[in-house]
Amino acid sequence: MTQLKSRLMTFLMFLVPLLMAPGYANAQQPSEAEIKEMIQEQFERMYQKGVDDLESRIVVTGGVKPFAVVTDTGDKTKTIRIKQIEEMPADVALEVLRRSLIALLKKGKIGATAVFYTTANPNKESEADRVLVVEMEHIFGPTLAQLVPFTIDEGKALFGEQVVVEMENKIFNINVDEEPAE
Incomplete structure (x- = not known):
């Protein structure tokens, strides 16, 4: 699992700067570099908390049934689990x-x-029959999905080589000015 964490951290150091759109630098706003650093730190904290939890x-x-780790508007990271999800199909x-x-x-x-x-692992040629998927999104734009094949052997999770891809927004694809859902 430590190897899994290390690979993501290395990847994030290189990917987040590429995903950030320019234009945030302004005297009254944080610099582009500060925003990139903040996003990277938030992604790292959420990933670490999620991996520790699963x-x-x-x-x-x-x-694992789907769950999320979020960074709230106060820059606090917390896990979101919905009890009823445990009884639902994945x-x-x-x-x-x-x-x-x-x-x-x-809201x-x-x-x-x-x-x-x-x-289930979509790669039928892989020895691993399952895949851990981590979809990360940020309100400032960067999105990525990390796919890590794994098998369970003698009570231990063995993880394969990760694949990281850009993805379409699944959460931050809405107009935030719309009325909040009830």
């Missing part, structure tokens, strides 16, 4: 979680999200 669960059950649970995060976003409660879930 580490024991993934070994016991062979996967695809329904993921949609419910995303809609709940959108509702929080519309101005969050600025960054990391959604964690496991699914």
Whole structure:
């Protein structure tokens, strides 16, 4: 798991600057470099908290039901788990979680999200039959998904090589000026 954390941190150091749109530098706003650093730190904190939270669960059950780690508007990181999700099919649970995060976003409660879930490995040539997916989004624009194949062997999760890709916004694709969801 430490290897998994280390790979993401290295990747984020190089990816976040590439994803940031220029134009934030202004005397009254933080510089572009400060914004990039803030985003990277928030992604790292959310990822670390999520991995710490799922580490024991993934070994016991062979996967995890969708949950999120968010950074709120006060720059505090917290885990969001919806109790009812544990009883839902995974695809329904993921949609419910995303809609709940959108509702929080519309209310101005969050600025960054990391959604964690496991699914069947789409790469049929891989030895790993499952994949850990971490979808990270930030209100300032950067989005990425990390896919890490894994197997459970003798009570331990063994992770393969990660693949990191840009993705479409799933949470921050709404007009924040719309009325908040009830």
